[in-house]
Amino acid sequence: MIKRRTASPLDVSGSQPLYRQVEQRILRCLAEGEWKSGEQIPTEGQLAERFGVAVFTIRAGIAELVAANILARKQGKGTFVARHSRLRQRHQFSHIHDRDGRQVLPDRRLVSFGRSAATRLERDELALPATGRAVVCRLAMLTVLGGEIVSTLDIVLPGALFQRLTAAVIRAATENLYAAYQDTCGVNVIRIEEHVHAALASGREARALRVRAGAPVLRVERIASTYDGVPVEVRTRVLDAARYHYRTVEGGI
Amino acid sequence: MIKRRTASPLDVSGSQPLYRQVEQRILRCLAEGEWKSGEQIPTEGQLAERFGVAVFTIRAGIAELVAANILARKQGKGTFVARHSRLRQRHQFSHIHDRDGRQVLPDRRLVSFGRSAATRLERDELALPATGRAVVCRLAMLTVLGGEIVSTLDIVLPGALFQRLTAAVIRAATENLYAAYQDTCGVNVIRIEEHVHAALASGREARALRVRAGAPVLRVERIASTYDGVPVEVRTRVLDAARYHYRTVEGGI
DNA sequence: TTCGATTTGTTCGTATGTATT
DNA sequence: TAATACATACGAACAAATCGA
Numbered sequence: 001m002i003k004r005r006t007a008s009p010l011d012v013s014g015s016q017p018l019y020r021q022v023e024q025r026i027l028r029c030l031a032e033g034e035w036k037s038g039e040q041i042p043t044e045g046q047l048a049e050r051f052g053v054a055v056f057t058i059r060a061g062i063a064e065l066v067a068a069n070i071l072a073r074k075q076g077k078g079t080f081v082a083r084h085s086r087l088r089q090r091h092q093f094s095h096i097h098d099r100d101g102r103q104v105l106p107d108r109r110l111v112s113f114g115r116s117a118a119t120r121l122e123r124d125e126l127a128l129p130a131t132g133r134a135v136v137c138r139l140a141m142l143t144v145l146g147g148e149i150v151s152t153l154d155i156v157l158p159g160a161l162f163q164r165l166t167a168a169v170i171r172a173a174t175e176n177l178y179a180a181y182q183d184t185c186g187v188n189v190i191r192i193e194e195h196v197h198a199a200l201a202s203g204r205e206a207r208a209l210r211v212r213a214g215a216p217v218l219r220v221e222r223i224a225s226t227y228d229g230v231p232v233e234v235r236t237r238v239l240d241a242a243r244y245h246y247r248t249v250e251g252g253i
Numbered sequence: 254m255i256k257r258r259t260a261s262p263l264d265v266s267g268s269q270p271l272y273r274q275v276e277q278r279i280l281r282c283l284a285e286g287e288w289k290s291g292e293q294i295p296t297e298g299q300l301a302e303r304f305g306v307a308v309f310t311i312r313a314g315i316a317e318l319v320a321a322n323i324l325a326r327k328q329g330k331g332t333f334v335a336r337h338s339r340l341r342q343r344h345q346f347s348h349i350h351d352r353d354g355r356q357v358l359p360d361r362r363l364v365s366f367g368r369s370a371a372t373r374l375e376r377d378e379l380a381l382p383a384t385g386r387a388v389v390c391r392l393a394m395l396t397v398l399g400g401e402i403v404s405t406l407d408i409v410l411p412g413a414l415f416q417r418l419t420a421a422v423i424r425a426a427t428e429n430l431y432a433a434y435q436d437t438c439g440v441n442v443i444r445i446e447e448h449v450h451a452a453l454a455s456g457r458e459a460r461a462l463r464v465r466a467g468a469p470v471l472r473v474e475r476i477a478s479t480y481d482g483v484p485v486e487v488r489t490r491v492l493d494a495a496r497y498h499y500r501t502v503e504g505g506i
Numbered sequence: 507t508t509c510g511a512t513t514t515g516t517t518c519g520t521a522t523g524t525a526t527t
Numbered sequence: 528t529a530a531t532a533c534a535t536a537c538g539a540a541c542a543a544a545t546c547g548a
Contacts, residue, residue, distance in 0.1 A: 093504075249447075328514045
């Protein structure tokens with residue numbers, strides 16, 4: 001992990017506005033681990049001095065990262081690297097709703113935890129080298145709410161990044177799993193892409209979800225990424241379509 | 254339609270920051286139809302004078318509306334009410350992808366067009382009065398790509414807002430339907446909410462989509478809203494799950 | 507084609523208010 | 528209370544894009 005202070009001057013020649021360069025520079029500091037989740041980053045004045053620009057310019061760069069939920073500003077305190085455990089954001093990425101339109105926030109139950117070689121597809125999805133050893137961490141879970149099983153949840157993680165992840169850590173995590181990724185492995189998810197499929201329950205899924213085989217299910221496949229778009233998690237969730245659906249909102253004020 | 258210039262002074266007492274009041278004021282001008290889609294709104298200087306604040310404050314208010322895709326700024330020209338026909342935004346709300354992960358951008362084929370009384374559910378969804386007459390406009394369409402039927406598409410619109418909408422207008426619309434709403438009826442969609450369900454094809458759906466009855470389908474129900482969150486469209490799309498899926502992206506830079 | 511007026515884009519300096527410690 | 532840090536607000540300057548004379 002490179003810890004060098006990025007003190008090289010910004011490019012004034014006009015290729016990109018200074019505030020965008022500030023944004024990129026901050027993003028690089030985050031990617032390199034100079035500032036970790038929950039930590040306070042330098043104040044506007046300090047960053048202005050470090051990058052050799054005005055406070056106004058620092059502020060403009062930070063603004064975009066705040067809008068993207070990567071940084072959080074607090075009046076009177078400072079600017080912090082956003083954490084997934086913040087209540088407001090705890091279910092930032094949760095899109096499952098029940099028939100009454102209420103958001104479903106179930107608990108997790110870990111069924112199995114292990115490490116093994118990545119399949120070709122997993123190497124592809126996680127951008128792992130096509131040759132050589134590539135170990136992935138596999139989690140099989142169920143989500144439950146009020147004694148009822150809501151979904152199966154299978155997660156695949158690149159082993160190299162998640163060496164410190166254990167079954168105990170998962171079981172102890174009461175919040176968003178991504179908060180555990182931050183705290184235990186220093187991995188910061190900032191982007192997710194989801195593919196929502198309709199399918200018929202396989203035998204295994206039917207038994208897990210307590211539906212008959214061939215019943216309609218929603219299969220949600222997610223790829224989560226960190227800074228620079230590096231994929232760090234692939235998860236598949238399967239839900240009983242009769243009880244749950246997927247909801248999104250776009251636009252608005 | 255009220256055309257009064259909102260020239261009453263902003264509230265300096267501090268209940269809300271000036272730039273937020275500017276934002277609200279601009280939004281109100283848009284909702285009241287003072288500035289229509291595609292039109293140029295007054296320059297920063299003019300707005301600053303009209304609202305009695307500095308240009309900086311106007312800019313801060315506009316910035317949020319630009320981020321929400323409601324206004325668009327062009328250097329050297331001015332600030333404009335965003336149009337849905339802009340190529341970049343033409344499929345802003347399109348989430349359908351094929352098995353290869355490519356976004357599907359089909360054409361429309363109008364099957365039927367008519368007006369009739371709203372059902373109780375439609376009154377609910379479109380926020381129409383629970384009593385008295387309430388006419389809705391109904392569109393039944395198919396979307397096709399390369400001779401293949403992609404989805405059924407059923408749209409319900411509040412008749413009062415869409416009095417000038419005709420089958421000819423729909424058939425003539427080559428772009429996003431929301432551009433036609435803007436041009437013909439002055440209705441500006443700025444927010445959508447979608448509910449994605451997995452289901453089994455009904456007989457009618459199976460015939461339309463050329464699949465067998467009981468095949469898994471995706472059913473996407475959308476409620477589109479304008480300024481102030483007023484719902485202006487309910488649309489239902491049904492797709493063959495074997496060929497298409499629903500994709501979203503969240504977060505990132 | 508050149509030139510100038512207009513409008514937004516970027517950057518800076520400064521001042522005051524408010525939350526936190 | 529005092530110091531610190533972000534939030535809001537204003538004024539100013541120059542750059543870049545646009546458009547019409």
